[in-house]
Amino acid sequence: MTRELFREDSYLKTSGAVVTECGDAFVRLDQTIFYPLGGGQPGDTGTFTWDGETARVVNTRYVDGDIAHVFEEGVTLPPVGTTVELEIDWERRYRHMRMHTAMHLLGSVLQYGVTGGNISAEKSRLDFDMEDAIDKETVGTALTELVAGDHSVSCRWISEEELDANPELVRTMSVQPPRGKGAIRLLDIEGIDLQPCGGTHLRSTSEVGAVRIGKVEKKGRHNRRVNIHLDD
Ligand SMILES: [Zn+2]
Numbered sequence: 001m002t003r004e005l006f007r008e009d010s011y012l013k014t015s016g017a018v019v020t021e022c023g024d025a026f027v028r029l030d031q032t033i034f035y036p037l038g039g040g041q042p043g044d045t046g047t048f049t050w051d052g053e054t055a056r057v058v059n060t061r062y063v064d065g066d067i068a069h070v071f072e073e074g075v076t077l078p079p080v081g082t083t084v085e086l087e088i089d090w091e092r093r094y095r096h097m098r099m100h101t102a103m104h105l106l107g108s109v110l111q112y113g114v115t116g117g118n119i120s121a122e123k124s125r126l127d128f129d130m131e132d133a134i135d136k137e138t139v140g141t142a143l144t145e146l147v148a149g150d151h152s153v154s155c156r157w158i159s160e161e162e163l164d165a166n167p168e169l170v171r172t173m174s175v176q177p178p179r180g181k182g183a184i185r186l187l188d189i190e191g192i193d194l195q196p197c198g199g200t201h202l203r204s205t206s207e208v209g210a211v212r213i214g215k216v217e218k219k220g221r222h223n224r225r226v227n228i229h230l231d232d
Contacts, residue, residue: 003031
């Protein structure tokens with residue numbers, strides 16, 4: 001299995017790695033900084049460089065349970081055993097991190113069940129299981145305050161045994177952790193949100209920056225879709 005460096009440090013922009021599998025337009029590595037599509041967040045893009053060659057990674061996703069770096073058909077790929085230099089498209093990823101962290105804040109403002117969501121560098125959305133009307137201005141102001149509050153964001157791993165020993169912790173979580181998979185990764189936005197999440201986040205809410213509530217759409221009687229945008 002690929003060592004997932006992006007879960008240990010989401011700010012890694014470059015890294016070295018060794019090719020462990022070279023398939024038809026995809027490559028697997030011993031370790032990677034490329035985030036694979038999941039949890040509504042897109043897979044990373046970027047470049048591999050080795051022996052004077054460069055190849056563009058056009059997507060990253062799980063294939064057969066492990067991370068595959070995806071390339072255009074016909075591109076020259078590094079053979080197994082090659083040491084490659086990795087670089088992700090940081091500007092795009094950083095926007096995903098800002099959006100992703102903003103989504104957690106939005107979920108803490110609107111405390112309803114989340115039924116869906118999608119993140120992109122341009123706009124993101126969360127779907128809430130709710131019938132009430134949403135006052136865009138109130139929600140926007142609350143979101144801006146949480147960003148300006150500069151709350152620290154951290155992740156930690158916790159075992160199921162530790163969770164069982166701390167029912168209080170489980171009660172405070174906004175989303176219940178999956179069971180039967182061993183260790184669980186917890187996202188903790190100090191005093192604001194605590195929930196299992198495997199995504200890439202910022203170090204502090206202030207890095208979200210200029211965020212704005214976009215269209216609020218009524219998608220059925222029990223579903224409100226809230227779009228958000230970054231204004232820079
Ligand atoms: Zn998250």
